[in-house]
Every structure is written in structure tokens, then in C-alpha cells.
Amino acid sequence: MTQKENTASTRNTTNMKEKIIVTLSTLCLAFALFSCSDKALDDVSVFQDSTVEPNAFDKWIHENYVMAYNIDLKYHMEDIESDYNYTLVPAYLDKSIQLAHIVRYCWLQAYDEVAGINFTRKYVPKVLHFVGSPAVGRNGTMVLGTAEGGLKVTLYMVNNLKLDKDFLNYYYFLTMHHEFTHILTHNKNYDTEFQKISEADYIMGDWYQKYESDALKEGFISNYAMSEYNEDFAETMAFYVVYTPDEWALRMRMAGTRGAAIIETKLNYVRTYMKSAWNIDLDELRDVVQRRMDDVVSGRINLDDVEH
Amino acid sequence: MYKLFNHKPTTTSTPIGRAAKACLLLLPLLLLPSCSRQEADVFDDSAANRLNKAVREYIEVLEAQETGWVLDFYPADRSLGGMAYTARFHDGDVTMTCELGMKGADGKVMAVGDEVESCYRVITERSVLLTFDTYNPLLHYWSEPDGNDSDGFASDYEFVFVSASPDSVVLRGKKYGNLLRMYPLHESASEYVKKVAANKSALSTVPRQRAIVDGNAVPVSILDNHFNYSGADGKACHVPFVYTPNGIRFYEPVTLTGFSFREMTLDEDGQLCAADGHIQLPMPTLMERFTGSMTQWHFIYSTTNRNRCQMCDELYYILMEAISTCMMEAWESVGDMYIGTNKLPASDDAHRTVIGWSTTLMSFGYEVAYAISMEVLSEEENIIAIKPLEGATLFYNYPFFQPIVDFVCNNSPYVLTFNNTNNPTQVTLRSQKDEEQWFTLRLR
Known part of the structure; x- marks a missing residue:
């Protein structure tokens, strides 16, 4: 046998062995896969509904948040939903009821009014979590509200709830309009020319070291707006909506000629974006938000009724 | 492409190819034991079903006690001793009273015995938990941040069930680990905590300074909800306790000169007694009241x-x-x-x-x-x-x-x-x- 023939014979033997091994292995695998399937599935789901009868507020939430907007409003404290970095306590039931009414009336229904309920349903965050206490950091700083990926908004200090416009805007609605703006711009981007207006002045994580008055003079509506252009866009939108025209004008005066001109330029981008992308007139939205807030703080809205 | 295909058969005879073959041959050996059907289940039901069953049972135990429960609650690291609470569980709500007057986060003041209602739930995480999950100023006072103090008193409001029966429920704080013991309440909740407050006032302002153990005096003291004594090895022991309407109840058993007890009750002479009368803490004398004055x-x-x-x-x-x-x-x-x-x-x-x-x-x-x-x-x-x-x-x-x-x-x-x-x-x-x-x- 020549060396060439010898090699060919070895190759044939090797191929045969491989075929046997692969066939046996496949059989074993098939045997193994089917041999463990003799247990029937339990016909009882492991995910059982709560054994506690829903209270009147639960039913109200179901009707006015879950069915209306597909929003899960969590007023029962769930530490799995909360930030483990903070020591937190639950919210008062009656304060939660009031805040649920306020959020629905001043935030959700404001967007319903200017853009239609289907718009709100589609883009609003799907989880609202109420926490009674503030989130106090180890260094004594306090978190006002948090939003996670456009999906969940957590509102703190519910136990200190006051029917006062400044309180409600500072602790809740600036955050909520801000986060909602992020959701909108994630769905439809805004004109990237906006990013160039204050391109050289963004300071990232050092924003908290800036005084609000200095930020205004540099053309930012707030010191947080200085962190980066997306936050700048969201802050400009949120502040414009929660401020009355007089409050906005006062802020522009504080900003000075140069600062006000920059902020107004940014505002025009926001205004244009809202109109072209979402067919929302920003001034109309601002007026609706203001009117609804006035209704709440003046007591014209029943914030305690969960029967209707 | 052709070259690659042409070389493929020869690669199986390389060392790597031989290793692959060996692995393939061993594979059935690894798979065979996995098909053993003789493995006995440790539990008769799945973990999820057992948790769901436990939730139903615990709610039943809690709500079956219609007059409610006495709670021996120990906040913080137990250095403050225990606080007497009552809790009545009904349809997802809990009505609580406390031996202390409290001020809520909204500034509302509650006197001793005032009832405050909030929500509770029995939920499952890795175990079954009792959670007081809407704000109750009587309880959450111990858990909320205080000004710039981010942890406040660092106390629990979520508790893991350790055991539950109609006679007692034992839970452990989920985060900080203190035990919460619950006993059936047989009188008005408000009256109970008022009696506790009165007993606390009487006992704490005139603290006991000695125990009589089968006739022999042993130095002890009661201070700031702690019972202080020398253990068997001479080591100083400080056991926190909670006041009851007619005595005190300890967080853990006390062993004093060989007698072990969990509770002390007042007798007709005003002595705190335990261990079937073997131990008494007599009312302090006039002189003891002066030297051990709490004022x-x-x-x-x-x-x-x-x-x-x-x-x-x-x-x-x-x-x-x-x-x-x-x-x-x-x-x-x-x-x-x-x-x-x-x-x-x-x-x-x-x-x-x-x-x-x-x-x-x-x-x-x-x-x-x-x-x-x-x-x-x-x-x-x-x-x-x-x-x-x-x-x-x-x-x-x-x-x-x-x-x-x-x-x-x-x-x-x-x-x-x-x-x-x-x-x-x-x-x-x-x-x-x-x-x-x-x-x-x-x-x-």
C-alpha cells in the first residue's frame, strides 16, 4: 500500500468513527431531552391575586389610572420599587389620595386637553410611585423626584403635601413635566441646532455648584439645565409650562439681556418642536396647566373623593 | 473555501479533534444521571404554592384576633428598650395605638391611646412579610429620616414571619433584625396602652435597685427600659424590656442566679415578681428612692x-x-x-x-x-x-x-x-x- 492509499484508508476509518460518535451522541441527547417530561403542569397559577379586598382608593385608581391611562399608581410602599440607597417610609393614605387627584388633574388631563387622551396614554410613564418621606442622602442632600427610563416616576415627601402652587411645582410638577419632555424627545428628536446654542457652557456633573442666578445670566433656565443639552431642553420646557407669564418674565429679567436672549432662543426651539412634532401649542399647554393648578390650590377640585 | 473544506477531515485526527471526540463520548455519561426519576421532593408542593398558602394562613391568624394584638416593638438598636403597641388587623387595614404620644409627619399630634388607621399587607418576597405599607405616624416615626439624619432611628416596618399561631406571632425586622412579638389583646386597645403608660410612669420614676432571690439580696437596676444585672460569669447584662399594664416583659430571657424568666409582674405589695415567686424586686425604701432618684x-x-x-x-x-x-x-x-x-x-x-x-x-x-x-x-x-x-x-x-x-x-x-x-x-x-x-x- 502506498503512502497515499494508506492515508486515504485512515481518513475513511476516521470518517466512519465520527459518524458513529455523532449518531450515538444525538440519540443520547434526544433520549435525555424526552426522558424528563413525565410531570404534569400544575393547573393553579403561582401568581395569585391579592387576597385583600381592594379599598375605595384602589378601585378609584383602577378606574382613573389603570383603565384610563394604563398607569400603575403605587401608593403602598414597596421597597422593591424604591431606591435602596435611602431610608424611606410610606405615604399617608389620605395624602396619596390627594396627590393622585392632583397629578391626574394638573398633569395627565392637561395633556389630554391639548393633545388628546390617546397621546397621554401612549407616552406617559407607566408607573407612579408615591413615597411619604424625602430621600435624604448620607451627605444631607435631598432628592425631589426621580424618573427611570421614561417608565416610572417616584414622588417623595407625599406626607408633607401642601396645596400650595410653589410646593407642588417645586416638588412634583417641574420633575414630571421635565421627565415627560425626555420621553417625547426620545420618541421624536428635536432640532440638533439646539445643542449648539450653549455648546461651550455645559458643565456636566458640576451643575449643582452653580447658583441659579448665575445660570440664568449664562442663558440657562436653571442650574440643572447646565448639565447637558438634553436636560437643558427638558428644563426649558418644564419651567415654561409651570410658570405664569409674569413669573417667566421675572425670571427673564433676572437673566439679564444676554441671558434672556439665549433662553428665549432655546424656548423657540422647544415651542417649534412641540408644534411640529406633537401639534401642541406650548402657550396653550402652559395656560391649561396654570388654570388647572389654580383650580387645585383654590379648592375648586375635590381631592378627597374616591367614590366617583 | 475549497481549501478549507478539503482540510476538514484531517483536522479530526489532531490533538484538538481527539479531545472533542472524548468530550462527545463522555456526554452521555453526564446526561444519564440527570434523568434519575427517583429524586424525592423535599416539600409536597412548589415554593410558590407554599408561599401563597402561608400568606392566606398568616392573614387569617392576624385578622381572627378581633380585639387585636399587643406588639412588643423594639426600635433602633434596642438601646431605647421596647415600646408597647396594639394593632387590630381588618380587611387590609390596621388600627394601632401606642404607649407614647406622637407627632406625625404632617404635624398632627396624637395622645397616648389615640387610634390611628393605616394599611397593612402580607406579601411574599424571599419569605412571607408583614408590611405596614401606608404611613402610620405611630409606627413609622421610628423609621423615617429626621432632618439631615438620613436613617432616623433606623427601625423596621417590614417584618418577616418567624411563627404565627392564635397565641402569639413572632416576626423579625427585615432590614434591622429586631424581633417583634405579638400577643392576643383581651381588652380595649386604648385602655391597654394607657395602663402601660401609667405603669411605666410609676416604675420608672422610682426605679428598683435590688432583687431578692430566695431571700438573698442581689443588686440589679432598672434604667431607661433596661434591666441591668450581673450574669453567671460576672459579666454585666443589660436586657431591654417593654412595660406591660402590670409589670415588664423582656426582649430575651433573663437568667438571674439560676432562675430564667421572660416577664415580671407586680404583686399586691408592689413587688415585681418572677420565677414563681423565687425572685422579687421590692419597692425601694425611702433612702433608695433618694439615692436612686430619676429626677x-x-x-x-x-x-x-x-x-x-x-x-x-x-x-x-x-x-x-x-x-x-x-x-x-x-x-x-x-x-x-x-x-x-x-x-x-x-x-x-x-x-x-x-x-x-x-x-x-x-x-x-x-x-x-x-x-x-x-x-x-x-x-x-x-x-x-x-x-x-x-x-x-x-x-x-x-x-x-x-x-x-x-x-x-x-x-x-x-x-x-x-x-x-x-x-x-x-x-x-x-x-x-x-x-x-x-x-x-x-x-x-
């Missing part, structure tokens, strides 16, 4: 009228000199001087029995103290000894008070004369060494 006995003096100063001349001159120096050097007036329990809490100053001064500068007040010990030398003759220990709160800033400490301690022991033996409000201490040296103290 302050104040010196009686006036800087403008000698006749209103109830003390000997020597102490009067020492005191006037100290008050004058305090004004000149520290610009502070001395508003009060006392012997007894430090006005500052133990968390601020561990020295508990002191000679103390309260001074003021403008509207700022300061507490100054010098730690002393007081010991009964003779019950029959009303004699006590007062000994100096060390400077306590801020004393190093007020050296001009040292002569007062020296006078009080150097003239020890004293013979005490009370104005009333049942409920004294005033006592005169006259030196046994020199009867000319004396001073009178009174309660406010």
Missing part, C-alpha cells in the same frame, strides 16, 4: 436674700462665690443647682447621678455636671454616703464649681430628714462628721 433634688438659694437660702453658712459663701465667678468669668447666671439624675439624657452624657448646674447666657442655656455616687449606709438611721467620681458635662469649663463638689463630698456621710415619709418633697442632709454643715433639697 432632680434642687438646692434652695437666692442671691439676694440669705434668709431664703436653706443651707449652712459655709456652703452659702462657697455657693455665692461660685455664682459670682461664673457671672464674671463666663458671663452666665446660675439658674439651678441640683443633686440627682443628670438633666441631659444618657445619649448625651452617660454620667447619670450628678451634682448639676443650669446656667444661662442671654437666651442660651447650658447644663454642667459633676458625676457622683450615692450609697445607702444605714436604712434605720437614714445615712447615706456621697462620693465624687469625675467631671461630667462641660465641667472642665467651670472649675469655680469645684469647691461646691468638695464641700458636698467632704462632709459625707449625711443623715437625711424627709418632710414626709410617704411622699417626700423636701429633704435635709446634715453631715454626720460636723452637724453644723447641712443643706436642704426639694423637688419641683
